[in-house]
Amino acid sequence: MNQTLNRLGNVNLLPLVLALIAFGLIGSPSVWLTLTIAGLAMGMMLFLMASGLSLVFGLMDVLNFGHSAFASLGAFVAATVLAHMSGWLGSESWVLNLAALMLAIGVAVLFGLIGGFLFERIIIRPVYRDHLRQILITIGALIVIEQLIFVIWGGSPLNVARPRFLQGSFVWGNVSIETYRIFAVVLGVMVYAALYLLLNRTRVGLLVRAGVENREMVEALGFRVGRLFIGVFMLGSALAAMGGAMWAGYQQLISPTLGAQMMIVVFIVVIIGGLGSIEGTLLGALMVGLIDNYVGFLMPKAALASNMVLMMVILMWRPNGLRPAVK
Amino acid sequence: MNALELNGIETRIGRYNVLHEVSFTVPEGGVFVLLGRNGAGKTTTLRTIMGFWTPHAGSVRFRDTEISGLHTSVIARKGVAFVPEDMGIFRALTVAENMTLATARGQFDSARLDWIFDLFPALKTFWNTAAGGLSGGQKQMLAVARAIIEPRALILIDEPTKGLAPAIVDAMAEAFQEIARDTTILLVEQNFEFARALGRDMAVIEDGRIVHTGSIEAFAEDTELQTRLLSLSV
Numbered sequence: 122m123n124q125t126l127n128r129l130g131n132v133n134l135l136p137l138v139l140a141l142i143a144f145g146l147i148g149s150p151s152v153w154l155t156l157t158i159a160g161l162a163m164g165m166m167l168f169l170m171a172s173g174l175s176l177v178f179g180l181m182d183v184l185n186f187g188h189s190a191f192a193s194l195g196a197f198v199a200a201t202v203l204a205h206m207s208g209w210l211g212s213e214s215w216v217l218n219l220a221a222l223m224l225a226i227g228v229a230v231l232f233g234l235i236g237g238f239l240f241e242r243i244i245i246r247p248v249y250r251d252h253l254r255q256i257l258i259t260i261g262a263l264i265v266i267e268q269l270i271f272v273i274w275g276g277s278p279l280n281v282a283r284p285r286f287l288q289g290s291f292v293w294g295n296v297s298i299e300t301y302r303i304f305a306v307v308l309g310v311m312v313y314a315a316l317y318l319l320l321n322r323t324r325v326g327l328l329v330r331a332g333v334e335n336r337e338m339v340e341a342l343g344f345r346v347g348r349l350f351i352g353v354f355m356l357g358s359a360l361a362a363m364g365g366a367m368w369a370g371y372q373q374l375i376s377p378t379l380g381a382q383m384m385i386v387v388f389i390v391v392i393i394g395g396l397g398s399i400e401g402t403l404l405g406a407l408m409v410g411l412i413d414n415y416v417g418f419l420m421p422k423a424a425l426a427s428n429m430v431l432m433m434v435i436l437m438w439r440p441n442g443l444r445p446a447v448k
Numbered sequence: 449m450n451a452l453e454l455n456g457i458e459t460r461i462g463r464y465n466v467l468h469e470v471s472f473t474v475p476e477g478g479v480f481v482l483l484g485r486n487g488a489g490k491t492t493t494l495r496t497i498m499g500f501w502t503p504h505a506g507s508v509r510f511r512d513t514e515i516s517g518l519h520t521s522v523i524a525r526k527g528v529a530f531v532p533e534d535m536g537i538f539r540a541l542t543v544a545e546n547m548t549l550a551t552a553r554g555q556f557d558s559a560r561l562d563w564i565f566d567l568f569p570a571l572k573t574f575w576n577t578a579a580g581g582l583s584g585g586q587k588q589m590l591a592v593a594r595a596i597i598e599p600r601a602l603i604l605i606d607e608p609t610k611g612l613a614p615a616i617v618d619a620m621a622e623a624f625q626e627i628a629r630d631t632t633i634l635l636v637e638q639n640f641e642f643a644r645a646l647g648r649d650m651a652v653i654e655d656g657r658i659v660h661t662g663s664i665e666a667f668a669e670d671t672e673l674q675t676r677l678l679s680l681s682v
Contacts (some may be wrong), residue, residue, distance in 0.1 A: 330541060331545075334540055335536055337500065338532070340524070341498060341521075341523075342524060342527075342549055345519070345526045446540065
């Protein structure tokens with residue numbers, strides 16, 4: 122089966138296969154297209170949140186259950202910035218709309234970078250090479266950050282304003298697609314392309330890829346992997362914050378438990394994709410996003426379990442995930 | 449000046465003392481061979497020198513500079529290269545990328561690269577191939593080439609002939625002779641014939657202790673000593 126799949130284009134084609142199967146089951150092209158775009162948009166936001174977690178595990182063998190706290194932090198920081206930019210958000214000018222959104226995402230990313238640095242120094246550093254303590258302390262940190270958000274922003278769900286130019290839908294024939302979802306897909310593709318270029322076209326990227334495979338040997342070649350790790354950890358946290366900021370605009374209503382809610386799905390994405398691989402994470406995120414939307418339409422009662430079932434099937438077929446980094 | 453001096457090294461891994469007062473001196477230039485049975489402490493000795501394990505007693509001096517306790521990357525930048533027993537190849541990276549990582553600035557000295565291609569022509573052929581697809585011998589060539597892509601003062605090589613075909617072992621011996629002209633090699637090896645062809649001085653380690661030091665030719669002539677220390681006869 123694997124050889125046939127390799128000839129056809131490897132596991133990269135799985136989202137397409139999934140979409141074609143769903144097309145047959147759904148029947149209506151307009152509904153299918155709407156669900157597919159929604160699935161891709163959700164997948165791209167999950168990719169943003171999960172990519173850092175995958176790299177951190179691959180590079181330093183650290184299980185960070187607190188990773189989704191940065192998504193939560195990013196969501197609340199972006200919501201706060203957007204709330205203060207209501208003038209620009211409601212403006213007729215799409216330039217001001219975009220500037221407000223970019224500022225909100227930028228501030229969320231900045232908080233992610235700073236938070237990631239502090240998290241690595243204070244929480245992660247004392248528990249390197251000890252998975253049990255990593256799990257305990259990072260889950261504890263997730264709870265603490267969640268409570269800090271509760272203290273700062275309160276326990277009630279927070280409304281998130283969308284820029285005017287991203288409100289409403291793009292109508293094409295009898296197909297109606299939310300503009301925000303298209304924006305999420307475009308932003309996700311741009312971030313993936315930037316990450317791909319960083320990892321495959323730069324010396325730092327080469328070091329990260331080598332470090333994921335054999336950290337000890339990279340050090341024997343004269344490089345401090347620990348310093349590289351701090352950079353990757355900060356980048357991963359910033360990406361999670363960006364994903365959280367986008368997720369906030371997508372949901373338009375967020376609560377302090379967002380991080381804990383996202384933790385399971387982010388781990389499912391990383392496990393399906395294979396640890397340590399950006400390509401695998403994108404693949405896993407798209408599969409989870411598509412399955413969630415298709416099953417939510419076809420069998421709403423099974424929607425909650427759909428991602429778990431997908432993970433079980435993938436792991437029975439490929440125990441290391443779809444595209445794990447070489448170890 | 450000696451290339452390397454170990455004095456009274458004690459290395460503990462977990463609860464176990466693996467090295468006990470290990471002392472020997474590697475002179476500048478040529479190949480120094482560290483022999484010993486499986487589990488005697490050869491690899492731990494190399495890993496201690498390279499900084500992967502920090503000794504809790506003793507000193508490691510590289511060209512009269514104390515290096516024990518330094519980070520592995522710092523030791524590497526001082527001019528010590530390491531070729532581990534498992535070769536340490538980055539399988540997902542191409543041969544070219546593996547080599548690039550071993551350069552300080554990501555650029556090759558073309559004359560040196562040509563010299564390496566003369567030593568190991570297969571690397572030129574598979575330059576843009578993922579290293580994971582190379583044969584065992586080619587991977588070992590890449591591991592050694594990576595260690596010499598820039599001038600080094602000392603190369604630590606752990607069992608380079610393990611699992612290699614005889615023709616590849618011969619090619620490797622020729623390459624080591626060439627490399628040893630301007631670089632000191634500390635070679636851990638179980639293939640005594642290979643070690644004898646290359647080495648000048650040697651030490652034998654047993655149960656984490658150095659039990660013999662001297663010239664390799666004298667050791668080769670003493671069959672009783674070989675049988676007692678290594679359970680072999682030449």
